[in-house]
Structure formats: structure tokens, C-alpha cells
Amino acid sequence: MTDPTTSFLTSRLDKAIGWARKYSIFQYPFVTACCGMEYMATACSHYDVDRFGAGFPRFSPRQADVLFVVGTISHKMAPVLKRIHDQMAEPKWVVAFGVCTCTGGFYDNYATVMGIDTIMPVDVYIPGCPPRPEMVLDGLMKLQDKIQNQQTTGARPTPEPRPDIFEA
């Protein structure tokens, strides 16, 4: 393939593929806790995520594009979540739904993973306890922008390093 910055055909293909991908998000809802209620409210007809092409949950990681991690992840659950993520085919994205998946939230104890980005890359963080549906839709649109601007070939942008806020 020629240089995508000079080739007319390749750059248009990138844009077309990004457009197709961002409007056909097959999501895998990994729902563990109370955020699941808010997720369901957002996913159903009142807020209607199908407007963004994300209204089709797949309960097999093999068929999913976006992993929605919805709810507190415990250390006992972490290997399961990691395996689900490993089973998803590229290209794949991860959304941290709710403050527990972002940072651990108000949990700081023996049982809770302090943010799922300690065990897997995360594309969009949606904080809130639980997040409002508007925030979820905003996060979904940010994910769409990310998918649209992603190169069809080549490495995905490396995520920002996690700030080291924990003392050893």
C-alpha cells in the first residue's frame, strides 16, 4: 500500500471504513453491578443508542467490537474480564462505564480493582455513579470520533500513561 498521506484512494478508504465502523458498534455489555440499570435505561428506547448504531448487544466476545465494562470489577472477576477482552477480535475498543471501572470509585479495599485500566487498555472513560444517560451518549460519540479517526492499518494510538497516584 502506498503512503496514505499522498494516496487519494487510501485516505478515502480509511474514511469510509471508519464511517462504517463507527455506525455499526457491536457492543459486549460486561455488566456486574448497579451501573447496569443505568446502562439498560440508556440502551432502551427512551435514549435509544441505536441512533448511534450501537443498539445491537452481542453476548459473545467473538462477535463484539466494543467492550462495555459496566460496574465494579473485583479482583476475583478481573481474570474473567481479561479473558473476555483477549477473546475479542481486532479492531476492538473498551469503554469504562461508571466511576468504579474508571478508578475504583469510592471503593478502596481488599476486593476491588482500582480501575480496569490497570489490567487492559481503555478508550473512553465515562465517570459518574452512575453516569447520566447524556454522559453515556457523549462518551459513545467520543468513541465514534476515535473510531472514525483511527487508521485502517497500522497501530492504534497508544493510550496516555496512567498517572501514578498511588503510593507504594
Place this chain on the structure above:
Amino acid sequence: MNTASLIESVKDQFPDAVSDSHSYRGDATLALRPDSLFEVARFLKEDSAFRMNLLVDVTAVDYLTFGKRPTPAFFASSGVTVKPPSQISDDDPWPGPPHGSRFTLVYHFYSIIHKHRLRLVVPVEETDASVNSLISLWPGADWLEREVWDMFGIAFRGHPDLRRILMYEEFEGHPLRKDYPVKKRQPLIGPAN
């Protein structure tokens, strides 16, 4: 039966087993001596006047630091007290933590037939922390006792399958013991933060 007659009936039946009792707002509590738990529990289940056919909950309390830590600043400034407000009578007050025992086991019983409740409290020593299992009387005690084992490390003699139920097998220690370090993390994968 009301709370007073519940307490008196058990005391009459087992004068040596009951070490203390108290009641507050209609909930009766009996503190038993160790090793008398099983016979008292069987009496509560099988006696026609009690018929405690529902074991509501089994839990435990670790008194290791009880009364030895200052009140957190938040509670001190919020005016929250442990005493009931004066308009609620507390005629039969709590006698206090067990003497010489680190843990107490707490059993909550309910009779669906007679609609009365009773709480049993059993002191458990720190060394050789174990009591008799109640599975042969209430099959529902299975998971409740496993949870107490998992969280507090109190073993139940006669339990057929005493494994962890909440934490994973690789977890070391019992997290609700007061000497479990607050900041200790044991992740299966990922960093220990």
C-alpha cells in the same frame, strides 16, 4: 412469645448455657457459653413453643480493637452517639463485649409459624477458633458458615465443604478480621494497588 418470655424460656431450659441476655426494641438476644450452641439451637428448632424454622443469618464480630480506637472525627463532630435517644426505653441494655474472647458468632433465628425472632451470640476464642456447624439442623447454614469462615476465619466443625465463598482460593488471610491490614491487596492479575 414476646422477647421477655423468649429469654426466660431458654434460661429455664438451659440455666447453665445462657451467660447473658439483653433486648432492645423487641429484639431478644441470648449470649451462650461456648459448646452449648448446638443443643440450644436444636431446642429452638424442635421445641413446639419456639419452632425457629428459619436461620436468617450467621455472622461474626471481631472485638480485637473494640473500644481501643478513638471515635473518628467525622462521627465525633456529627453528634452521632451509640446510646439510644431517651424516648426509647432501654431497660435490658447490652452487657458489653465478651470477656476474654476475641470473636462472637451471631445467629439470627425466625419462626415463620410463631412469627418471633431470637438472636444467639456465642463467644469464640482466637486460638482454635471453631464451633459446631448447624448444617444438620438448617441446611441453609451451609453458605452462611462458609462466608463466616471466609471473612473471619472461624471454622465450623462438621461442615462438609468448608471453602471460601466470596474470596478466591489464592487469597491469604481473612479480610474482615481487624488485624487484616487495611491497605493489603492481593490481586490475581494486575498491580497491587
